[in-house]
Amino acid sequence: MRTIAMAIVLLLLYAPDLMAQSRTITGTVKSDGEVLPGVSVMEKGTTNGTVTDSDGKFTISVSANATLVFSFVGMTPQEVIVGNQTSIDVNMITDISQLEEVVVIGYGTVKKSDLTGSVVSVGGDDLKKMPVATVTETLTGRMAGVHVSSSEGSPDAEIRIRVRGGTSLSQDNNPLYIVDGFPIESINDISPSDIESITILKDASSTAIYGSRGANGVVIITTKGGTSDGKVAVSYNAFAGFKRIAKTLDVLAPDDYVKWQYEYAMLRDNLDSYERYFGTYEDIGLYNGLKGNDWQRQVYGRTGTVFSNDLSVRGGDSKFNYSLNYARFQEKAIMIGSDFKRDNITVKLNNKPNNKIDIGFSLRYSATEVNGGGANEQNERSSTDSRLKHSVSYAPLHIPGLVVDSDDTNEQLAGDLTNPIRATWDNNRYQERNNFNIGGSFGWKIIDNLRLKVEGGIDTYNTLDYRFYGLTTYYSKNQGENAPAVVMADGKSTRLRNTNTLGYDFKDIIQNSDHRLNVLLGHEVLVNRFNRLTSTIHGFDEFYDSDAAFRLTAQGSPVSVDNFYAPDDKLLSFFARVNYDFKGRYLLDAVYRADGSSKFLGNNIWGYFPSISAGWKVSEEGFMQDAGGWLNSLKLRASIGAVGNNNIPTGQTFQFFESGTGASLTWVNGVNTFWAASRTMANPDLKWETTVTTNIGLDFGLLQNRITGTLELYKNLTKDLLVRFPTTGTGYIDQFRNMGETENKGVELSLTYAAIDREKYGLNFTFNTAVNRNVILSLGSLDEIIAGTNSNWASTQIGSDYQVRVGNSIGAMYGYVNDGRYEVSDFDGYNAGTDRWILKEGVADASGVSGTVGTARPGMMKLKDISGPDGVPDGIVDAYDQKVIGNFQPKHTGGFVINGYAYGFDLTAAFNYSYGNDVYNANKIEYTTANQNNQYRNLVDIMADGNRWTNINAAGELVTDMSELTALNANTTMWSPYMNRYVFSDWAVEDGSFLRLNTLTLGYTFPSDLTSKARIKNFRVYATGYNVFLWTNSNYTGFDPEVSTRRNTPYTPGVDYSAYPRSRQIVFGLNFNF
Structure with missing residues (x-):
């Protein structure tokens, strides 16, 4: 009894202390402002614990002096001493070292x-x-x-x-x-x-x-797919903004324009062509101070707008998840009559009825509308239709006689120019693209580690491409019977796909955990079908515009209906992949694929493409442990393999013929006849183009992975090139042949640096650069292909301006070397009887390039004489003096991004650059040349008075006195714009190097404590600028050096001709997550 009594006394005495040692703790666990369910909350050193609920909340009873341990997959564990606290809120931080991307x-x-x-x-x-x-x-x-x-x-x-x-x-x-x-x-x-x-x-x-x-x-x-946490996530994103043209070209002011017209007329000895429109020479002063029409601003100067909205709903659980997304993007472009609209709907469903089967379904639909043509299009009937040319070169003021009214022009006099606004509406275009893709998949875990996956789907791509040619277009005047016309193309592409794969993981067979082996076997069938219906209709009334012509096609006269069905493009494939690693450090992958293509015949149908690659995680070796303080990861990679290319049109191995009668076939007597449906000659011996690639790579992470990067070296050798070979004299234009080899080799470097990485603020940088060298090793039996390598912007005035040659790279520009201008000192004198200047002995005559041999004069463009028929200079500048004068291929390209965040604010600046590439500035030639067909065109300001060579003195007289002419041009730097034809020289080849601040974004994310009251998980607002700034290496004289138009063939990249000017844009947006 004494013992029991003593125990009761002790219990009563120490009861307050024992009660103090047990308490209930509540709290909430979050990560990046969002609640985190499923976090383990344990009392350290005990089995007492709980997990956070769906709202991230927890309740736990702990003893005195307890320490709570919070842990979650992918997060850094945290320990919190309870002390006197009864409420503890924790913010979990991502443990980058645990994440396996x-x-x-x-x-x-x-x-x-x-x-x-x-x-x-x-x-x-x-x-x-x-x-x-x-x-x-x-x-x-x-x-x-x-x-x-x-x-x-x-x-x-x-x-x-x-x-x-x-x-x-x-x-x-x-x-x-x-x-x-x-x-x-x-x-x-x-x-x-x-x-x-x-x-x-x-x-x-x-x-x-x-x-x-x-x-x-x-x-x-x-x-994006569904989620599996049992919640519904709703997000809404929207932005709106405006854009303006980034740059325009300065042209001659009205008084300078008129003064040049006078000089041109004097040089042509046709003063009447000036006086009947502009008055006498003394009247030039009347034009001083007049403000000219800024046609570039009138055509491309409107304020464009952009609007984007997208709504996404995602949800699901471990059995079923879903994702629904709708997006709309609209743009009113800077060019009048030009706009763009796109709608997208995406649905993804996944169902896993049990642990052996999963079923997937996806639907994707897009509808795109494009109104208005660009400034220059690949399928233009003629460069005279290029819209930008009209807005730059059109007369800066109203000229009675040349301009009949505000919409009409005497184009024969105005050098094929049309009122720029009229030209834009007369050469109009409407496009629709509708893409519908539906797919499904079935996965079956046949037994442990053996999995079958069956995928199938259909993709349809329907297009409408309607072209309107008004009265002022080249097409209307040359093919459309001088009346408005339309060409309406309706295309449909259908692609069917079935892919079946069987994968097995050998982990249960290989009992040694040091070895891991996976095998994938597969079979695939692809079928692509394409047809196009093209209707050509002429003879609309003169007042018809594009809208009326597209709606009222019955009011025109049908000319032709072409219904083209391409042969089916079929591909049957078998493939296998083996992945093996030893101790997680030594990696080996091998792939083999066999493709059978309907584009080839006989023994050439099948192509076989093997590859093998290996990796070594050096940093995980024992001898690297001492470097663990600064070197966190180091992996070496190497690979070699072959891939193929059959990217040519279907039906190139056998010849198609069409039958017909009537006037269209009178060249074969107009009776029942057969004629080739294609202008490309068939070749039954075509086979696969094959590329063998060798790659060596190094991946590394330094200083706790604050610095990570990749360095790669590669070499790609392509053989049996599928080349269009010119077949002059056969009745065909060309033929596909396997001939030649090319090589690409280079170096690539990527770096990421996490300079500051804190919960509330941080700063990181990414940088990448790449060097690629392209060379043509062989062209089969040819040394070079010059024929057919014309950019064609100047019709026949400039011939071959690109050269494809063994030892060169693709994009080699081919022309003359500019030598400035002819000075008075290059001549012995002027012969008034013949109206010819007499060149000094030893001065090369380049007049045959820009006009007629023997017509060289002071102020004319001068070209270098570098060769002749015998390979040595001969005093005459002609085709023998052409050479490679530029190259489209850059020396290196890349970009870098700066990301920063601090207390809810975020800033991103993204740059991209290109260095060492040349641009063929064809605009520069056209806008500085006044040849015999374009007297009344305006010029850009590089040809302004005081800068261009002049032959007219202050009295308006044509000067032939050598001393006076020298004095007149003592301070001028350019040659005279007056030429008989366009000339392509290295003066028009400009350094296309640039650095662009492509996007600049400033955003702010509101605190979750504030947004959660409105049941908003995340709310961010931002502003983004596009094409914010452009730095060029040599002050590029065109609109923008990132350009490539007039691509009649892949041989002619990097031409800047009448390209749609780029805009500078700013948008304001918001992101909601519910």
């Missing part, structure tokens, strides 16, 4: 640390913070070896992606685009807001599994 590759995924091929990717926050109109804009300047460029500044401008320079000589060098496993033609009609990640495969070990379609790289896009 997964990269999408061909027919599967792989941890980034286990990659052995050359792969780059962008996703997550990088995509969320870029309010762009097209997917390709998200890639500009962000990936080493991936060069993204646009041909001009129109809303629907062609955007090119080149991976390591491209491999083909004369064919399309676009990469293969894969969206959610389905190959598509273009990604420009996909909404950027739909995209979860973008991965680009660059070397053969990565692309070989795609076989014939991976020669130019592979772009894999994964769209």
Whole structure:
């Protein structure tokens, strides 16, 4: 009893202390401002614990002096001493060292640390913070070896992606685009807001599994899917903004324009052509101070607007998840009559009824409308229709007689120029693109580690392309019977796909954990069908515009209806991939693919494409442990493999013929006849173009991975090039042949530096650069291809201006070497009887290039005599003096991005650059030349009075006295614009190097404590500027050096002719997440 009594006394005495040792703690766990469910909350040293609920809240009873341990996958564990606290809120921080980034590759995924091929990717926050109109804009300047460029500044401008320079000589060098496993033609009609990640495969070990379609790289896009946390996530993103033309060209003021017209008339000895429109020479003063029409501003100077809205709903659980997305983008462009609209709908559903089966479904639809033509289009009937030319060169003031009224012009006198506004409406275009893609997948876990996946789908791509040619267009005057006409094309492409893969993981068979082996076997069938219906209608009434002609086609006269059905493009494929690693440090991948293509015949149908790659995680070796303080990761990679290319039109191996009778076939007697449906001669011996790629890579992480990077060296050798070979004299234009070899080799470097990484603020930098060298090793039996390499902007006045030659690269510009101008000192005198200047002995005569031999005069453009028929200078400048004077290929390209954040604010500045590439500025030639066909055109201000050579003195007299002419031009620097024809010399080849501040974004994310009251998880506002600033290496005289128009063939890149001017844009936007 005494013992029991003592115990009761002690219990009563110490009860207050014991009660103090046990207390209840509540709190909330968050990460980046969002609640975090499922976090483990444990009392350290005990088994007492709990987890946070769906709102991130927890309740736990702990003893005195307790320490709570908070842990969650991918987060840094945190320990909190309870002390006297009863409420504890914790913010979990991501543990980068625990995250294993997964990269999408061909027919599967792989941890980034286990990659052995050359792969780059962008996703997550990088995509969320870029309010762009097209997917390709998200890639500009962000990936080493991936060069993204646009041909001009129109809303629907062609955007090119080149991976390591491209491999083909004369064919399309676009990469293969894969969206959610389905190959598509273009990604420009996909909404950027739909995209979860973008991965680009660059070397053969990565692309070989795609076989014939991976020669130019592979772009894999994964769209957003559902969630599995049992919640519904709703996001709304919107931005609106405006844009203005970034740059215009300065032209002659009205008084200077009139003065030049006087000099031109005097040089032509036709003063009446001046006086009947402008008055006498003494009247020039009347034009002083007049303000001319700024036609560039009137055509391209309106304030454009952009609007974008997208709504996304995502949700689901471990059994079923879904994603729904709708997006609309609208743009009113800077050119009158030009606008763009795109609607996108995406649906993704995934169902997993049990642990063996999963079923997926996706639907993607896009509808795009484009109104108005660009400034210059690839399929223009003539360069006279190029709209920019009219707005630059048209007379700056109303000239009675030349200008009949505000809309009409005497074009014969005005040098094929039309009132720029009238020219824009007369050469109009309307386009529609409707893309519908539906796909499904079935996955079956047959047994442990053996998985079958069956995928199938259909993709339809319907296009309308309506062209209107009004009275002022070349087409109307030369083919349209001097009346408005329309050409209406309706195309349809249908692509069917079935892919079946069987994968097995050998981990249960190989009992040794040091070894890991995975095998994937696959079979794929692709069928592509295409047809196009083209209707040509002439003879509309003169007052018809494009809207009336497109709606009232019955009011015209049908000329032709062409219904073209291309042979089916079929591809049957078998492939296999083996992945092996030893101890997680030594990696080996092997791929083999066989493709059978309907584009080839007989033994050439099948192409075989193997590859092998290996990796070594050096940093995980024992001997590298001492470097662990500064070197966190180091991996060496090497690969070699082959990929193919069959990217030619179908039906090139056998000849098609069409039958017909009547007047259209009178060249064969007008009776039942058969004629070739194509102007390309068939070749039954065509076979696969093959590229062998060798790649060596180094991946590294330094200073706790604050600095990470990749260095790569590669070499691509392409053989059996599919080349269009000219077949002069056969009745055909050309023929596809396998001939020649090209080589691309280069170096790529990517770096990321996390300078500051704190919870509330941070700063990081990314940088990439790439060097690619392209060389033509062989052209089969040819040394060079000059025929057919004309950019054709000047019709026949300039012949071959590009050269394709062994030892050169694609894009070699071919012309004359400029030697300034002829000075008076180059002549012995002037012969008034013959009206000819007499060249001194030893001075080369270049007059045959720009006009007629023997007509050289002071002030004329001078060209260098560098060769002759015998290979030595002969005193005459002619075709023997042409040489390679420029190159489109840049020496290196790249970009860098600066990202910063602080207390809710975020700032992103993205730059891209190109260095060492040349631009063929054809505008510069046309806008500084007044030849016999364009007397009344205006000139750009480089030819302003006081800068151009002049032959007229203050009294308006034509000067031939040598001393007086020398004195008149003592301070002028340019030659005279007066020439008989255009001349392409290195003066028109400009350094196209540039650095562009492509986007600049400033955003602010409101605190979650504030937004949560309105049930908003995240609310961000931002402002973004596009094309903010452009630095050029030599003050490029055109609109923008990032340009490539008049691409009649792939041989002629880098021409700047009548390109739609780029705009400068600013948008304001917001992001909601509920």
